[in-house]
Amino acid sequence: NWWNVGPYDNTFFAPTSGTVPDVSKLKSEAQWQLSPRLGIAHPISENAKLFFNYGHFKQVPQYESMFRVQRNDAGQMTSFGNPNLVLAKTISYELGFDYLVFEDYLLQVAAFYNDISNQQDFTTFNGLTSGYTYTEATSNNYQDVRGFEFTLRKTAGRWWSGFVNYTYQVSTTGHFGSAQQYDDLTAQKNYDEATVNIYQDRPRPQPYARANLNLFTPQDFGPTIFGNNVLGGFGLNVVLDWQAGPITTWNPGNQSYVAYNVKGVDYFNATLRVDKSISIGKFRLQLFMDVSNLFNTLRLWNTGDYNYMSSLHLPASKDYSNMVGDDKVGNYRALGVEFQPMQNGVDLTQPGRARLIYYDDNTSSQTYGKYFEYTNSQWSQVDQNRINKINADKAYIDMPNASTYWFLDPRKIYFGLKLSFDFTE
Numbered sequence: 001n002w003w004n005v006g007p008y009d010n011t012f013f014a015p016t017s018g019t020v021p022d023v024s025k026l027k028s029e030a031q032w033q034l035s036p037r038l039g040i041a042h043p044i045s046e047n048a049k050l051f052f053n054y055g056h057f058k059q060v061p062q063y064e065s066m067f068r069v070q071r072n073d074a075g076q077m078t079s080f081g082n083p084n085l086v087l088a089k090t091i092s093y094e095l096g097f098d099y100l101v102f103e104d105y106l107l108q109v110a111a112f113y114n115d116i117s118n119q120q121d122f123t124t125f126n127g128l129t130s131g132y133t134y135t136e137a138t139s140n141n142y143q144d145v146r147g148f149e150f151t152l153r154k155t156a157g158r159w160w161s162g163f164v165n166y167t168y169q170v171s172t173t174g175h176f177g178s179a180q181q182y183d184d185l186t187a188q189k190n191y192d193e194a195t196v197n198i199y200q201d202r203p204r205p206q207p208y209a210r211a212n213l214n215l216f217t218p219q220d221f222g223p224t225i226f227g228n229n230v231l232g233g234f235g236l237n238v239v240l241d242w243q244a245g246p247i248t249t250w251n252p253g254n255q256s257y258v259a260y261n262v263k264g265v266d267y268f269n270a271t272l273r274v275d276k277s278i279s280i281g282k283f284r285l286q287l288f289m290d291v292s293n294l295f296n297t298l299r300l301w302n303t304g305d306y307n308y309m310s311s312l313h314l315p316a317s318k319d320y321s322n323m324v325g326d327d328k329v330g331n332y333r334a335l336g337v338e339f340q341p342m343q344n345g346v347d348l349t350q351p352g353r354a355r356l357i358y359y360d361d362n363t364s365s366q367t368y369g370k371y372f373e374y375t376n377s378q379w380s381q382v383d384q385n386r387i388n389k390i391n392a393d394k395a396y397i398d399m400p401n402a403s404t405y406w407f408l409d410p411r412k413i414y415f416g417l418k419l420s421f422d423f424t425e
Helices: 063-067 185-194 306-311 384-393
Strands: 037-045 048-059 069-071 077-080 088-101 105-126 133-154 160-175 180-182 208-216 234-243 267-280 283-292 342-344 357-359 371-375 378-381 412-421
Touching (some): 180 185
Parallel strands (some): 077 133, 105 180
Antiparallel strands (some): 037 048, 048 088, 069 077, 088 105, 105 133, 133 160, 160 208, 267 283, 283 412, 371 378
């Protein structure tokens, strides 16, 4: 049963002393969903086949989105659940070709298209009389994902197996209705005329690749000691993941038309497992070592920090006033390098700040493109070799948080053992 209230019910949503107002409730409606699937495979030779897959898939919303009701310390409603959320729906199409190469390798080429509707989102409601603001989960987002993939797989072998996959996909997303709802009709009109929320986002490529390599020795390999082959039963597994950097938003001016305008760094990760299996009668003992982030790749945390984003040298855009460069969100200052602040614009007729390097970005100025600093109560031009070193080390990046929190996913090594038994033999 859920509260039967309108989106701007002042009695219910306005700040309270902690007691939920006594309002009527309605029973939430049950949802019945049908998810048909169809798969067709057609051999065209003894080593090749065509296949087609079609299906409807549903996703249950997060329970927190459906049932969470939250007020802050002042009794102000901040989050209101929605148990009648429509299940997200994906209609998936896939057309592909399999070909067996040299009997041990399978080459697969496939194209796919996913039509996604009723994706979960959040809408903010702004009251007029009491000035309250809260968010409610809605199902207003949609997305189209299309692309193709190549996979080469070796599924069996005495010494090794594995696969390598490359997927190129393009996503387009959109939103029905307004992400901000106002009880004030004038405010609603102003928002709807300015927002890009109802526009369909431009297609965004999101390629990624994955490789998996399994190396192992047969159980009967090598000399036998106490009934076990000492060189047999070893395994090594390496998984490599790469994904093109995401496109995110940098909008320091809070302009309603700005969205998805800067690119992030690519993601790379590697994991490793080494294990050894030993059989003792009906028992099987496996010793293993797992290593996450094998190459200790540094990934910067809290890249949404304002000072950090402002310090990046980003591609030129009217959306922000950053210094121009080729930085991406996620770039960081070289370890052990002292922070060197830089900024656009300089007035050589006025005193400047110590330690700050100024860049003359005025195209009509005689000193356009030069760097200056204010030391000993006078201006001087910064040597270009020093600027090159600063740019190479990215010393101008204002790292977010304390250094302890810069990189929160270091290499981790785990050791363990697994004991299993089989009484069926």
